[in-house]
């Protein structure tokens with residue numbers, strides 16, 4: 001997350017931001033006016049969710065006694081949050097997850113605003129990180145976090161804990177939870193027909209029983225290798241591969257990570273991303289990622305372990321995991337009555353590699369539009385309803401994605417640029433902007449004078465980095 005808002009000076013006020021930056025997808029005008037009450041996703045800060053007036057839908061009514069039925073494929077943060085919102089909104093919801101104890105390979109870092117917005121109980125958060133150590137290629141380190149208020153932190157949790165909590169909450173809200181492997185789906189055969197979702201149902205059995213379920217709409221929340229995306233021809237995305245080891249380290253070493261996480265940058269640990277040591281309840285997760293050097297991932301991981309050095313001496317690795325991370329949204333995220341959310345849609349930010357919050361948020365926002373469009377499950381929905389979710393999501397987050405993309409290009413391109421990046425992170429103003437943007441998911445308006453100073457400083461750092469690179473290239477280092 002560290003780079004999350006070196007950007008804020010560049011993006012300034014929301015008004016300016018929206019004028020300058022178009023959204024990923026075309027914005028559509030919502031149909032006419034009024035009535036239902038639904039919790040809002042756009043009230044972004046603090047606990048609870050503001051009520052919002054929803055528009056009445058012109059979509060055809062379903063026959064009396066029949067509710068809109070939606071299949072949510074995948075029970076990660078995107079699927080769990082989508083299913084909860086649908087069920088609360090009166091939609092008949094079936095959540096299909098292939099592995100109920102799935103332990104998603106993930107650093108498990110979440111922004112503070114997610115705890116409030118998604119009412120996460122405190123006891124599912126393993127650690128509250130208040131010191132983020134950024135470590136440069138030459139091992140210069142900077143502690144980020146000096147500007148944090150006493151109650152501010154980055155949450156660290158285990159995904160198996162978060163995901164099952166969100167799924168159970170969806171079930172308590174009325175969703176039907178199925179342990180099944182989604183295989184494929186058939187489009188409606190004609191007017192008045194429904195999608196046919198084919199899956200293998202496990203529910204405690206080792207061999208799945210083939211089942212077909214008829215539904216009015218599908219939310220694809222089945223992660224980076226989404227079969228739902230393939231079924232609708234959503235198109236591909238570039239992806240990074242991330243590798244992570246979970247390690248138990250001696251108790252006295254664990255103390256160092258009590259409320260601290262580490263991010264390493266350098267060509268040795270990743271040419272185009274960062275490596276990390278993130279603390280969990282009784283262990284640390286050590287990992288790295290890359291788009292450009294996927295074949296070297298194990299070497300990069302070895303370099304990460306070496307850099308962490310004696311801080312993880314005596315570590316016993318008990319889990320090794322790897323998974324793709326999408327690099328950008330898929331070309332098509334809504335087709336007919338099928339929408340993609342979370343990693344299936346491609347919502348991980350560049351530079352920081354953050355995707356949990358955006359998965360949960362997109363799942364909820366997509367479900368809200370289905371509840372609205374169907375007037376609490378009493379009408380059919382159309383692609384226009386799903387596109388409203390895309391338009392709202394893009395409007396809220398497109399600037400964040402764009403800025404992090406630019407930052408990755410500028411600061412991760414060489415070792416001198418990475419040195420410059422860490423140097424910048426020592427600046428208190430940068431730290432404050434970074435944390436505010438990351439923790440609360442808003443683009444923070446800066447102060448003009450500090451923005452100017454920051455711009456001058458950034459240019460200074462980059463010029464020095466460039467000069468350094470030229471010198472190093474002359475003597476054959478950093479080539």
Ligand SMILES: Cc1cc2nc3c(=O)[nH]c(=O)nc-3n(C[C@H](O)[C@H](O)[C@H](O)COP(=O)(O)OP(=O)(O)OC[C@H]3O[C@@H](n4cnc5c(N)ncnc54)[C@H](O)[C@@H]3O)c2cc1C
Pocket residue numbers: 073074075076077078079096097098099102104105106107108109110180181182183221222223224227242243244287322323324325341342343344347348353354355356357359
């Ligand atoms: C190593 C690594 C570290 C990361 N660290 C962080 C971090 O610290 N912070 C952060 O914010 N993000 C991080 N990310 C990104 C984050 O993990 C993802 O963005 C997030 O998990 C996306 O959530 P999701 O619900 O969209 O998909 P997923 O979490 O991938 O969930 C998809 C679910 O669908 C299920 N599923 C898949 N296929 C099927 C099928 N055919 N039938 C039924 N079920 C199916 C899976 O079992 C899974 O439960 C990291 C990613 C990696 C790989």
